Amino acid sequence: MGSRLLTLARDLQRRRGRERRALFVAEGVRAVEEVVRARLSIRGALVTPQLLESPRGRTLKNSLESRGAELAEVSSRELASAADTETPQGVLAIAEVPQYSLDSLRLPVQARLLVLDGVQDPGNVGTILRTAAALGALAVLALPGTVDLWNPKVIRGAMGAHFRHPAMQVEPEELFSYLTQQDVELWGAETRGDQLNGIAPPARLAIAVGNEGAGLSESIRAHARRTVALALEPGVESLNVAVATGILLYALRGQVGLA
Amino acid sequence: MGSRLLTLARDLQRRRGRERRALFVAEGVRAVEEVVRARLSIRGALVTPQLLESPRGRTLKNSLESRGAELAEVSSRELASAADTETPQGVLAIAEVPQYSLDSLRLPVQARLLVLDGVQDPGNVGTILRTAAALGALAVLALPGTVDLWNPKVIRGAMGAHFRHPAMQVEPEELFSYLTQQDVELWGAETRGDQLNGIAPPARLAIAVGNEGAGLSESIRAHARRTVALALEPGVESLNVAVATGILLYALRGQVGLA
Numbered sequence: 001m002g003s004r005l006l007t008l009a010r011d012l013q014r015r016r017g018r019e020r021r022a023l024f025v026a027e028g029v030r031a032v033e034e035v036v037r038a039r040l041s042i043r044g045a046l047v048t049p050q051l052l053e054s055p056r057g058r059t060l061k062n063s064l065e066s067r068g069a070e071l072a073e074v075s076s077r078e079l080a081s082a083a084d085t086e087t088p089q090g091v092l093a094i095a096e097v098p099q100y101s102l103d104s105l106r107l108p109v110q111a112r113l114l115v116l117d118g119v120q121d122p123g124n125v126g127t128i129l130r131t132a133a134a135l136g137a138l139a140v141l142a143l144p145g146t147v148d149l150w151n152p153k154v155i156r157g158a159m160g161a162h163f164r165h166p167a168m169q170v171e172p173e174e175l176f177s178y179l180t181q182q183d184v185e186l187w188g189a190e191t192r193g194d195q196l197n198g199i200a201p202p203a204r205l206a207i208a209v210g211n212e213g214a215g216l217s218e219s220i221r222a223h224a225r226r227t228v229a230l231a232l233e234p235g236v237e238s239l240n241v242a243v244a245t246g247i248l249l250y251a252l253r254g255q256v257g258l259a
Numbered sequence: 260m261g262s263r264l265l266t267l268a269r270d271l272q273r274r275r276g277r278e279r280r281a282l283f284v285a286e287g288v289r290a291v292e293e294v295v296r297a298r299l300s301i302r303g304a305l306v307t308p309q310l311l312e313s314p315r316g317r318t319l320k321n322s323l324e325s326r327g328a329e330l331a332e333v334s335s336r337e338l339a340s341a342a343d344t345e346t347p348q349g350v351l352a353i354a355e356v357p358q359y360s361l362d363s364l365r366l367p368v369q370a371r372l373l374v375l376d377g378v379q380d381p382g383n384v385g386t387i388l389r390t391a392a393a394l395g396a397l398a399v400l401a402l403p404g405t406v407d408l409w410n411p412k413v414i415r416g417a418m419g420a421h422f423r424h425p426a427m428q429v430e431p432e433e434l435f436s437y438l439t440q441q442d443v444e445l446w447g448a449e450t451r452g453d454q455l456n457g458i459a460p461p462a463r464l465a466i467a468v469g470n471e472g473a474g475l476s477e478s479i480r481a482h483a484r485r486t487v488a489l490a491l492e493p494g495v496e497s498l499n500v501a502v503a504t505g506i507l508l509y510a511l512r513g514q515v516g517l518a
Contacts, residue, residue, distance in 0.1 A: 123382070127499045134495040157499075164494075230509065235423075236393040239505065240386045240416075246502035247509045250489065 005044045005072045009082035009094055015148045022097045024150035027088040029060060034160030036063045041096040044070035048079050050090030057090060064093070084152035097150055100166040102178045105139055107204060112137045112253060113184060115175065115208035117220045118145030119241055124212065125149065126157015127242040129167055135249040139166035141175060143220075145211065172219045179206055186224045188216045189248055191238055193227030201252050209245050264303045264331045268341035268353055274407045281356045283409035286347040288319060293419030295322045300355040303329035307338050309349030316349060323352070343411035356409055359425040361437045364398055366463060371396045371512060372443060374434065374467035376479045377404030378500055383471065384408065385416015386501040388426055394508040398425035400434060402479075404470065431478045438465055445483050447475045448507055450497055452486030460511050468504050 011017040012025045023043060026035045029051075035042060045064050051057040064071060076090070083092055114137045119125050125147050132140050140162070142149055149167050161167075170178075179186055184204040208224065210216035221227070230239065230247055239247070270276040271284045282302060285294045288310075294301060304323050310316040323330060338347055373396040378384050384406050391399050399421070401408055408426050420426075429437075438445055443463040467483065469475035480486070489498065489506055498506070 127502060130495075131498055131502050134491045134498050136492050161495075232393045233395050236389075236420075239390055239393050240501070242499070243386060243390050243502055243505035246498065247505050250506045251509070 005046055005070065005094065006074060006078055006082055008044070009046060009092060012094065013082070013084065013152070015151065018097070018148065018150050022099070023094055024097050024155065025082070025084075025152060026093045026095060026155055027083050027085050027091075027152060028156075029056060029089045029091060031155055031160070032064070032091050032093045033060055034163055035093050035095050036060070036067060038160060038163035040098060040163055042067055042069040043094040043096065044072065045091060045093040046072050046074045046079055046082065048074060048076050048090040050076065053090075060091065069093070085156070098163065100139070100168040102141075102168070102170065102174065105166060107138065107182055107184070110203045111184070111205070112249065113206040114140045114245065114249065115186070115206050115220070116140060116142045116146040117188075117208045117217050118143065118211035118214070119209060120145070120147050121212055121241075122147045122151045122153035123157050124240070124242045125151075126154040126159075128209075128245050129154070129158035129161040129165075131242065131246045132249065133161040133165040135246065136253055137249055139168070141168060141170045141206070143170060143172055143175065143217070145217070176223050186220070188220050188224040188227040189229070189244060190216055190227040191229050191232075193229035195231055196228045196248070196251055197231065199226075199228065205252060207248055207252065209241055209248070212241055264305055264329065264353065265333060265337055265341055267303070268305060268351060271353065272341070272343065272411070274410070277356070277407065277409050281358075282353055283356050283414065284341070284343075284411060285352045285354060285414055286342050286344050286350075286411060287415075288315060288348045288350060290414055290419070291323070291350050291352045292319055293422055294352050294354050295319070295326060297419060297422035299357060299422055301326055301328040302353040302355065303331065304350060304352040305331050305333045305338055305341065307333060307335050307349040309335065312349075319350065328352070344415070357422065359398070359427040361400075361427070361429065361433065364425060366397065366441055366443070369462045370443070370464070371508065372465040373399045373504065373508065374445070374465050374479070375399060375401045375405040376447075376467045376476050377402065377470035377473070378468060379404070379406050380471055380500075381406045381410045381412035382416050383499070383501045384410075385413045385418075387468075387504050388413070388417035388420040388424075390501065390505045391426075391508065392420040392424040394505065395512055396508055398427070400427060400429045400465070402429065402431055402434065402476070404476070435482050445479070447479050447483040447486040448488070448503060449475055449486040450488050450491075452488040454490055455487045455507070455510055456490065458485075458487065464511060466507055466511065468500055468507070471500055
């Protein structure tokens with residue numbers, strides 16, 4: 001039993017394994033607590049004796065058991081062999097990827113969607129997911145070229161955000177037809193875009209942020225109603241994409257009084 | 260000669276070595292290019308044959324030579340032994356830490372200063388330095404408990420920002436008397452603070468952001484005129500500190516029309 005879960009967790013280290021099985025791995029006390037709190041379906045968990053050394057760890061083990069999760073005791077070395085982090089704090093859970101879809105989104109009159117157009121760094125994407133949830137984006141939509149949303153480093157940075165808030169991969173054509181259907185205007189963020197200050201956003205807006213180096217894809221550029229930029233000091237090329245996304249979501253939320 | 264520079268670079272891996280010698284290490288093509296561009300004083304550079312494989316690398320080597328920097332050819336293995344990154348791209352430069360001081364700051368009528376109150380993650384601090392330069396903060400002031408501003412991971416994230424923009428360590432008492440003297444109001448950022456929207460900032464403002472886990476120090480809390488917060492969705496505890504700093508600097512700059 002332990003070895004079956006261990007083999008499964010190792011298989012989930014690769015994106016292909018995660019996509020085929022629609023499962024992902026949460027590592028460490030905090031991430032596993034978030035999985036429990038979000039009431040995701042838990043396939044099983046690997047624990048080492050280290051987890052039981054702290055009251056918080058013992059509580060977590062009890063929660064996992066009361067949720068009916070299959071638990072396997074493994075050694076620290078075995079746990080490390082299935083984990084991305086060097087110190088997974090004695091626990092790793094295997095859970096089902098929440099099945100969000102565009103059709104299941106309920107768009108209010110005023111809505112903000114965030115589109116990731118080839119954002120590659122998992123730390124950036126994790127931070128962006130956390131930020132989008134905090135600033136009221138209704139969903140995060142990841143186009144091809146974006147890092148897997150269920151990559152362990154993304155999970156770490158997101159701190160549970162996409163366990164509860166919709167985030168999903170979408171194909172460009174699927175996205176564009178959805179936006180048209182739902183009357184959502186698409187904007188792209190780009191350093192050469194129009195200055196954001198003073199532009200009134202539409203009620204329903206999807207804002208796309210691009211790859212850390214190359215920026216937006218041709219396809220997004222072609223479909224965006226406009227591109228916008230944040231005013232930067234002379235001589236500074238760009239902001240980190242997670243910081244830029246935070247400012248955009250904050251500024252565009254504020255302007256229509258969604259806060 | 261090569262071995263002397265190599266020994267020096269290794270000594271600069273530790274904060275104590277950097278502080279004693281007032282030197283730091285820039286690793287990789289981009290960071291060393293930024294050192295050259297910022298006209299910092301370069302003590303020497305280690306290069307491997309790999310650097311000469313690209314036109315950009317050859318140009319960089321020429322720039323280093325024309326600046327009179329002492330160059331030492333080393334093996335990839337030797338370079339790696341003195342570097343923080345796994346792939347320093349065949350080049351590492353040793354440069355003098357720019358000597359910024361509070362006294363040398365020229366504060367205009369309207370000014371923004373950023374205070375780092377125990378921010379510990381070097382990736383966060385690097386991103387914050389880059390953001391502060393981009394959004395017009397006049398200087399970044401790091402209180403004790405903040406990671407060393409010349410740590411290699413900070414340098415990587417900052418992308419040259421504090422090679423050109425003032426950033427320095429300060430003691431709390433020194434900071435507080437400077438702010439009083441220069442008529443700069445101090446605010447702290449804190450999730451329980453007043454909602455930022457609708458508060459008019461003073462002409463001269465220093466905004467302090469705290470430790471990733473513990474938040475602001477007692478000393479900053481005691482001296483801050485007020486604490487402010489960004490409006491977050493219910494159920495979300497906090498933003499990443501670099502993202503929060505970006506939003507604060509953007510929002511507070513916008514409100515007084517410094518852009």
